[in-house]
Amino acid sequence: MKKKKYDLKKDERYLRLLAKSFPNIAEASTEIINLEAIAHLPKGTEHFLADIHGEYQAFQHVLKNASGNIKRKVNELFGERLRNVEKQELCTLIYYPAQKLELVKKQEKDIKDWYHITIHRLVEVCRDVSSKYTRSKVRKSLPADFSYIIQELLHEHADDKDKTDYVSAIIKTIISTGRADDFIIAICEVIQRLVIDQLHILGDMYDRGPGAHIVMDTLKNYHNWDITWGNHDILWMGASAGNDACICNVIRIALRYANMATIEDGYGINLIQLATFAMDVYGDDLCEEFIPKVSKDNPLDERSLTLTAQMHKAISVIQFKIESQMISRHPLWKMDDRRLLNAIDYKKGTIKLDGKEYQMRSCNFPTIDPKHPDKLTEAEQALIDRLHQSFTGSEKLRSHIRSLLRHGCMYNIFNHNLLFHASIPLTEEGKLKEVEIEPGVKLKGKELLYQTGMKIRSAFQSNNDLQTEEQRQDAIDFFLYLWSGPDSPLFDKAKMATFERYFIADKETHHEKKGYYFEMRDNEEIVDMILDEFDVPQPNRHIINGHMPVHVVKGENPIKANGKLMVIDGGFSQAYHKETGIAGYTLVFHSRGFQLVQHEPFTSTEDAIKRGTDIVSTTQIVEMNQQRLRVEDTDKGTELRLQIEALEELLYAYRSGFLTEVERKTPQKV
Structure with missing residues (x-):
């Protein structure tokens, strides 16, 4: 040498x-x-999730079962030694230890014997999931109360009789001192923690579902996670920063799905003034085009349905006005064609789009002055000022946005995998498209995503000598472009047809033409070109995306470009289940390779605990390694080699x- x-x-x-x-x-x-x-x-296991959309129960369950990884470990360990029902019971206990213990204690006649058998089994599972870590790392994961005891139990040797007797004595003492429940809960939480080394979220925690704030609380307590921001996360970040168009969009989407829990219960934002305003202005309007999409789990009576529709229309009209004002201030965005209130003939009840005239479904706009259609009335201005104060003043929302900023960015590269939520803008020829996000500054590919991320962060930096207040306001406005701009890497469609869906019956106007990335991402050469742009090293490199639900019922495959690109948005949100035919994809990358997990809809946490129902999943082997990957084969290994x-x-x-x-x-x- x-x-x-x-x-x-x-x-x-x-x-x-x-x-x-x-x-x-x-x-x-x-x-x-x-x-x-x-x-x-061995390399630690990475867990990839995307597009949670507030479905906190399914999200928490997938975290607890590690996309079936715990079940796989239990099956491998116990094989034919345990019946399927016993393995299922053990898995449920690991997922929900406190709740499952309550049920067990009501049913078991000999609870001490159950404790003894169960603790031995849990120790065996814990020993297996901890085997790929150093003792030091495992020790740091242990709860203080039981750290020494768990360490002793993990290092038991079955061929050492004295040691086995010693371990049995420890377990017997845990039971006799009345600490069995606490110990079981502690070791189950250790298993959950160690089975996944790192969690990657590919965006969109917010909107549609009932508990985005609960998802964020869960993540804040998770041991190791990162996020690449999605368009719905950006919308909420914009609302928190004080972008009034984003605030209106956030409220509109919540009303569209009749799901106000995150806004009202999660962040303490009161919408009573919006309700009062809507009843005053739209009291005689049935607002049929704004009837919310109500799930069977969240039914509304007729009166509530009508009020929700009126609030929905009220905030939508305010949104269209504010968006129009903001677009007119930013010609760089090239979105002037989206100032649709100016395209309406209010006397005829028609609208002209792309040179063609369409009949409006409704033309009842009591707050719009046809001569100045994007001007807010005094009442609308007062309402948006109050909502602005509520969103920017919500301490819990600020705390969650700080977490997104601390753990997140526009793209990430981990172990030869390029992660971003939606798109890399491309030209028709399949080249990287230049996008002008500052006057005279055209960016593409990696630099576009990097500078976009920097501009997002600047919106939250007040009293900064490096930027003027005008520059900060420009960054705050920019959230609207990221949400619905034609070349936004978080949207990348020709338009967002929200207005058309509400007011125009002709469905040809509802079509949102996707950017070229979505047409070309099955092309291996295009994917390699993007990976080269981001300096992702070969071999075995991939792009992993969310954003676009995979329509399994139509035969769409989430694995694209000869295995080099994976789309893992299968639709956690209940709103997509009928459209996609499934309830989401998750991806697991362990030392032996990639496994894509396709999930069926989750019933409820209560069902999982009482009846042992798990998320029904189908695992697809995406890529298996000939040799088991070691830490030295990862980014961490490169750091270790330098050290x-x-x-x-x-x-x-x-x-x-x-x-x-x-x-x-x-x-x-x-």
Whole structure:
């Protein structure tokens, strides 16, 4: 092996800093041994989810069962030793330990015997999921109360009788001291934590479903997660930053699905003034085009349905006005054709689009002045001012947006996988499309996504010497473009046909032409070109997206470009289930390869606990590795290799006499 040459003089400052942490040969050598050992452990399991859309119960369940990974571990461990019903009961206990224990204690005649058997089984599962981590990492994952006990149990050896007796004594004592329930809950939570090393969210936690705030609370307590922002997340980020068009869109979508829980219960935003305004202005209007999409789980009586429709129309009209004002201030966006209130003939009840005239379904606009259609009335302005104050003043919403900023960005690269929510704008020829997000500044590909992310962050930076208040307001306005702009990497369609769907019966006007990325992403050459643009190293590299529901019922395949691109939005949201035929995809990337998990609709947490129903899933092997991946094969492995090389140079510096070793002083005992 060729001896390395070091330029110690050039690296002296860095070596002296490193020597403060490793002051002698013994400590530097020990750290090299430790890092080499970590590099040869199996790669940790990554879990990919997209487009949660507020479906918090299904989301929490998928986190708890790790997209079937826990069930797979239980089946592998216990095989024929346990009946299927016993394995199902064990899995349910791991997912929902506290709730399942309550049921078990009501049914079991000999609870002590059940405790003894169950704890042994849980220890076996925990030992298996912890095997790919260092003892140090496992120890950091353990609850303080049971850390020592769990460590002892995990290192039991079945062929060591004394050790087995010792472990049995520990379990017996846990039971006799009345700590069995607490211990079971603790070890189940450890299993859930260790079975997934990192969680990747590919955007869209918000809108449609009932509990986006609960999804965010769940993530804030999750051990290791990141997110690439989706268009619906950006909408809520814009609302929190004070973009009034985003605020209207957020409320409109909630009313469209008659699902106000996140706004009212989650973030404490009161909509009573909107309700009062809607009744005053639209009290004689049935607002049939604004009747909400009500789920069977959330029925509304006729009076509530009518009021919701009136509120829905009221906020929509305000939204169209504010959007029109904002678009007129930003000609760079090239969205002037979306100022549709100016295209209406209010006397004839028609609208002209692309040179063609269409009949309006309704032309009842009591707050619109045909001469100045995008001007807010005094009452509308007062209402939006109050809503603006409520959204920007919600501390819980600000806290959740801070989490999105801290853990998120427009794109991410992990272990040869490029993650982004929706699209990379392309030309008709399949080249990267230049998009002008600042006057005279045209960006494409990687730089477009990077600078978009920087502009998003600048919207939340007040009192900043690096930007004027005008620049910050421009960044706040920009959220609307990201939500519905034709070349936005989070939207990438010719238009958002919200207005047309409400007011024009002719469905040809409802069509939203997708950008070229969505037409070309099954082309392996295009996918490779994008991966090259983002400097994603070969081999076995992929793009992973969400955003567009995969229409399984129409035969659409989520695996594209010869396996190089995966779309994992199968539709968590109940609103998509009929359209897609399934209830979402998730992706698991473990040391042996990729597995795509197709889910059926989740019934409820109560069903999962009482009847042991799990999300019915179908697992598709996407790509399996010939050899099991190690940490050294990952991005973390690259970091470890650099650390080892630096420590090897430090050793050379000590051994050559360039640096002097220092023995640490052992603290004197008092």
